[in-house]
Amino acid sequence: MTAIEKTDVLIVGSGFGGSIAAYHLAAGGAKVTVLERGPWLSGKDFDHDYLLGSSYTKVFDFVAGDGMSVLGGNCVGGGSVVYFAALPRAPKYVFERHGSIGRRMWPASISRKTLDPWYDRVSEVLPVTQQDWNDVTYAGGLWAAACDHSGHTANPVPVGVDAKKCTNCNWMMAGCRFDAKKSLLMNYLPAAMEHGAEIRPLHEVQKLSRTEDGGYRVHYNHIDEEDYRITTGSGQIEAKIVILAAGAGATPPILQRSEDTLGAMPHAVGRYFSGNGERLNTAIINEERVAEVLGLQRPNGKAYEANQIGKGPVVACWDFVDSALPEYERFSMEQLYFPPGLGTILAQAPGATGPSWFGKEKKEILKQWKSWLTIFLMTEDDNEGVFGPPPPTGNAYRISQQMLARGPLSYDPTPNTRRGWELADAKVKEILEKDGLAKVMPWTNDVVGAYTVHPLSSCRIGDDPATSALDDRHELRGHPGIFVTDGSAVPCGITVNPALTIAALAERAIPGIVKAARERGVDVTYGAPLPKSISTSVARPAA
């Protein structure tokens, strides 16, 4: 019988939650192993190509549930490889939210003030930069000008993008070919590797069991590098500490599947999922009106026709990110670019007399695609998502060889959530239809239900054991030595892009995890300097 492999700290997932933990624990002296379900791509592996099998489908997952579809990263670097690198901090009212439970959802120890030092750390590492108006793309500029025309403010969004390297190609979702986007492949992960952390791609963790000495055994499958539907083997590793950071769409099924071996999970595992209240609206811009009313003109004489040009979201209106407003009436409105395919199918033809999301009237608006402007709304939802029984492996039944899968998450939006969407939709419409600037329609929910690129809260922190799965140190209640540091730990929707908040919470959780590791006999200390950023995304080491 082969001896089972052992490590000090086993981390599941290599996105923000996993990478930040990997760095600090490895730098502190622990033996760290990271199991990542997706492939390891970097630099020139990132294709400008929609062909099935290109990086666009390799590193990106679209999991359709019942009423909620989740879009997320599936690769070394996780969400940071596919994200749009908008990195604002959560407004302070977020930490006071009551949501559906009638009392504060966040742990008492966390507020914007107490999280700010952790935000500072992540911001220094990535780094987060502030854009000026010369960095703002046409789409962002148009949104800003339209907001201004309606008497609203608009902010260039803080981002993790090197403006000098960025070509404004708008292929961010397929990974950044030019290493302009600050993914984890350029900071925490290479720094963790320098300290001996081992990152294993195409290893999908299925469940955990207990060892006799109070540690954990992690059971994984090997995934085929081309066809993710195929499992090519399996294995186990034993660890003293396990950190789950598979993402809010994937951490709960691992824990649910582990109930047979670990015993009952806290009630909040796989419940309270939030889609960050997300909605998209597509505006079909009237080029003539934009020129006349807003006075916009490009060097080529066009007013706009620049949907394809840019780098994701660059400008947001935060006028309704306002603590004076009641809960469920606060939201941000951010200009965004979504590539064709995912970014077109749900858009609806304004004023359609027949079907609005397919057919001849939909085809007509595709002809105006260059004049589309997409507005992304982040509202306050009610944490109404619930995970059903986990699938046999992974977090979903894979349909396509890559990208497309069917998952067990169900989401039935409450009147609070629906009202938030309606208020935000109406505001976008009011701003963009003023003086004939555009025709606006929200994306349909008739095809895949609601959708989110920022899944949150499905294994959340809190002070109340009845409504949170983790304590405020991110330890899984009733299962000492298991920590969760991904987006599932964030207690609720935050009305802005959550990557920086997920990362700051992970940074904040590290001292407690180090302490727990020491108590379990791991020779590790806390206090390593912040990792240095490198200019080239780190490639998979040669075997």
Place this chain on the structure above:
Amino acid sequence: MTLEAFADTIVPGAKRFPTDHAIAGVCDDPGAVEAGAMELLGDPATGVTAGLVPLSGMLNQRAADYAERVGLTLDPELPAFVALDYDHRAALVLELTAWGNPERDGWVLLTMFSNMAYDSAAHRHTAEAIAEGHPGLLAMGFAEPEADGLWRFADFSYGRELAKRHPNTTESGSPE
């Protein structure tokens, strides 16, 4: 022919030849079929390929049921879905993809891939598809890449302040 008619309902096109029954002919330029919908659906990477024959049969069965329900007489020489005109095809697709229809997943997948054939040419290298005049990307005005097959946009910004920042913006550029 049946699946072509389905794809043509999602992104309609012009008839390829006078007796082209699959394409309803409600548009005067190419649609999903000419963009390569059958090629994409036939790619095993999609995961729908094995289900195409059963889906095709089910679609004609649903079309026959629909015709009977609304009192249509269909051309017996054609598969039932193909025999429907565009408006009836569209009405049926709305029913098939509606919430509550236990079969909707399969129809939604067909819809998604029919769309993707047209608007992102997921069965082709994007640069090649554009070079060869892929009808969907062409109609959308998708820009051509540079000579190395990569996209870059040197002209990207109005380059001036277009709105005032929110007064409660913190030093880090975030909301308070």
